[in-house]
Amino acid sequence: MSIPTSFIDQLLDQTDIVDVVSRRIPVNKKGSNFWCQCPFHDDSNPSMAVNQEKQFFYCFVCQESGNAIHFIRRYENLEFVDAIETLASSAGMTVPYENNRLEKSKPSGLVEKAVKFYQANLNEKIAPKAVQYLKDRKITGATAKKFNIGYAQDKWDGLLNHLGSDTPSKELDESGLFSKKDDRFYDRFRGRVIFPIRNIKGDFIAMGGRIIDEGEPKYLNSPETSFFNKSNELFGLYEVKELEKNIASLIVVEGYMDVIGLYEHGIKNAVATLGTAVTPNHVSKIMRYTNKIFFAFDGDLAGGKAAWKAVENTFPIIREDMNVHFVFFEEGHDPDSFINEFGLKAFQKLLDESISLSSYFLSKVKEFNLETLEGRAQAAAFAIPIINKINNTVIKEVYASEVSKLCGMDIKSMDAPSSPSKRDDSERLIRSSSNTPVRVKAVINIFSALLAFPTIAQESIFDELKDDLKFSFLFVILDLYRQTPDIKPSRVIESLESEQIKGYFSEAVVAGLELSEKNALTLVNDCMDILLKNQKDREQTLKDKYNVRSITPAERRDLQQIILKKQEITDDDRNWLKKLSSKQD
Numbered sequence: 001m002s003i004p005t006s007f008i009d010q011l012l013d014q015t016d017i018v019d020v021v022s023r024r025i026p027v028n029k030k031g032s033n034f035w036c037q038c039p040f041h042d043d044s045n046p047s048m049a050v051n052q053e054k055q056f057f058y059c060f061v062c063q064e065s066g067n068a069i070h071f072i073r074r075y076e077n078l079e080f081v082d083a084i085e086t087l088a089s090s091a092g093m094t095v096p097y098e099n100n101r102l103e104k105s106k107p108s109g110l111v112e113k114a115v116k117f118y119q120a121n122l123n124e125k126i127a128p129k130a131v132q133y134l135k136d137r138k139i140t141g142a143t144a145k146k147f148n149i150g151y152a153q154d155k156w157d158g159l160l161n162h163l164g165s166d167t168p169s170k171e172l173d174e175s176g177l178f179s180k181k182d183d184r185f186y187d188r189f190r191g192r193v194i195f196p197i198r199n200i201k202g203d204f205i206a207m208g209g210r211i212i213d214e215g216e217p218k219y220l221n222s223p224e225t226s227f228f229n230k231s232n233e234l235f236g237l238y239e240v241k242e243l244e245k246n247i248a249s250l251i252v253v254e255g256y257m258d259v260i261g262l263y264e265h266g267i268k269n270a271v272a273t274l275g276t277a278v279t280p281n282h283v284s285k286i287m288r289y290t291n292k293i294f295f296a297f298d299g300d301l302a303g304g305k306a307a308w309k310a311v312e313n314t315f316p317i318i319r320e321d322m323n324v325h326f327v328f329f330e331e332g333h334d335p336d337s338f339i340n341e342f343g344l345k346a347f348q349k350l351l352d353e354s355i356s357l358s359s360y361f362l363s364k365v366k367e368f369n370l371e372t373l374e375g376r377a378q379a380a381a382f383a384i385p386i387i388n389k390i391n392n393t394v395i396k397e398v399y400a401s402e403v404s405k406l407c408g409m410d411i412k413s414m415d416a417p418s419s420p421s422k423r424d425d426s427e428r429l430i431r432s433s434s435n436t437p438v439r440v441k442a443v444i445n446i447f448s449a450l451l452a453f454p455t456i457a458q459e460s461i462f463d464e465l466k467d468d469l470k471f472s473f474l475f476v477i478l479d480l481y482r483q484t485p486d487i488k489p490s491r492v493i494e495s496l497e498s499e500q501i502k503g504y505f506s507e508a509v510v511a512g513l514e515l516s517e518k519n520a521l522t523l524v525n526d527c528m529d530i531l532l533k534n535q536k537d538r539e540q541t542l543k544d545k546y547n548v549r550s551i552t553p554a555e556r557r558d559l560q561q562i563i564l565k566k567q568e569i570t571d572d573d574r575n576w577l578k579k580l581s582s583k584q585d
């Protein structure tokens with residue numbers, strides 16, 4: 001499956017990078033840019049510029065730069081497809097995956113074959129106990145089909161034989177479906193009911209197995225593979241998306257039997273983590289599809305711990321428009337057992353009466369003895385590091401002020417220093433770029449002129465640098481502008497190889513110089529003079545070195561090149577060429 005580039009263009013058109021960034025980090029408008037703290041390097045200064053017109057961000061310190069897709073990928077640590085899904089869902093667009101016939105042998109292909117094989121095994125004849133197990137859990141055939149539930153026979157080579165001996169061992173190895181001993185493969189899943197796990201595109205990527213007879217472990221999951229990262233995936237998310245295009249809310253539970261049990265009773269919007277605590281990746285993935293989340297955990301100690309982990313991992317990415325709630329069950333109950341015993345209405349009542357994220361957090365703070373000074377100090381010490389995880393300034397402020405009230409002290413004063421000095425810093429950063437070497441400055445200015453007036457690329461003035469390999473990057477850029485005058489800056493950057501040049505170009509993009517066409521041309525002429533004069537200086541330096549016999553072979557060749565590239569070669573130049581090519585010195 002792949003995503004058509006026309007869709008990606010359309011998506012970028014309908015996405016505002018300022019919106020994307022500001023939903024995650026506070027930004028301030030200053031001049032033609034929005035400024036924020038860069039999330040990609042450790043800094044308390046606003047070193048990142050976000051340019052709305054160019055739909056582009058650039059960090060003046062770590063030089064990270066790019067478009068909205070790149071920002072999301074880096075910020076949320078996402079694969080390309082997931083980043084597209086994120087932006088598409090905020091833009092209310094559906095990603096049109098196209099079947100790519102070339103992609104037949106995708107690495108997860110074996111998992112799909114295994115799912116079909118196991119599904120076919122789930123019948124009275126082959127697997128009476130597994131069928132009985134599902135009946136006991138009140139899972140109907142329709143639900144089993146919806147979730148592609150299957151059965152792996154208690155054999156060492158059931159799947160192995162089914163796949164056939166011509167399956168490359170590399171594929172067997174990478175599928176996660178087999179264990180390997182003495183160079184031989186064995187079915188990993190044996191005597192288990194199989195719960196296939198799909199990614200958001202619907203590909204089968206892994207599976208979980210519940211043992212039927214006695215044996216350990218009770219639940220077994222696929223190991224992590226190149227296509228299955230359990231801290232990213234949520235069981236059931238694809239199935240929810242299949243039913244509901246705009247998902248009103250999602251219920252996060254701990255196990256796949258909870259998802260399936262709830263589904264059977266009509267709660268069709270549950271997803272499960274796969275044997276891990278809720279990770280920040282999970283939360284950001286969920287937030288792509290809905291802004292209303294219920295965390296529903298078991299009523300035991302482990303459930304309480306899982307809930308707290310969810311709080312900690314939600315805080316860094318929480319936004320004002322998010323609605324996060326917690327549901328706790330009585331000791332001994334999980335979502336599946338609860339709905340089986342008390343039914344749909346009772347479960348819905350639990351959702352209605354769920355506790356909000358803020359109330360849950362504050363209830364934890366209130367567990368300290370706030371009557372005593374020591375208790376209040378402990379409560380503040382507990383709360384401050386967690387509140388400091390919140391990136392959204394408004395929400396952070398609200399939490400800090402609530403906890404300040406409870407603890408009878410101003411906890412903001414213990415916070416890291418923030419806003420007042422920010423503006424000066426962005427100015428300082430812009431100024432600091434004026435300390436860069438003149439040659440670099442000249443290059444950046446040429447970029448600025450090109451960005452303002454792409455037709456400048458047609459000028460012949462650049463030709464004087466044409467044969468100089470050091471400036472080949474300039475001609476890559478000029479060619480792009482000559483071919484596509486309205487090319488987007490992010491496309492230009494993608495075409496550049498050197499990180500340094502990417503940085504210079506990005507700097508020009510966010511600098512956003514306002515120039516008239518005439519001034520732009522003058523600027524280019526001046527900058528070309530600087531670059532060419534630099535060449536002349538270089539020529540003189542090398543000649544001086546030659547005269548004192550300290551020239552290296554590389555410098556000798558460089559000097560030859562400089563002379564050879566001149567438009568007109570004088571007698572003096574000829575003499576120099578003769579000297580440089582003779583071997584006696």
Ligand SMILES: [Zn+2]
Nearest residue numbers: 038041059062
């Ligand atoms: Zn940075």
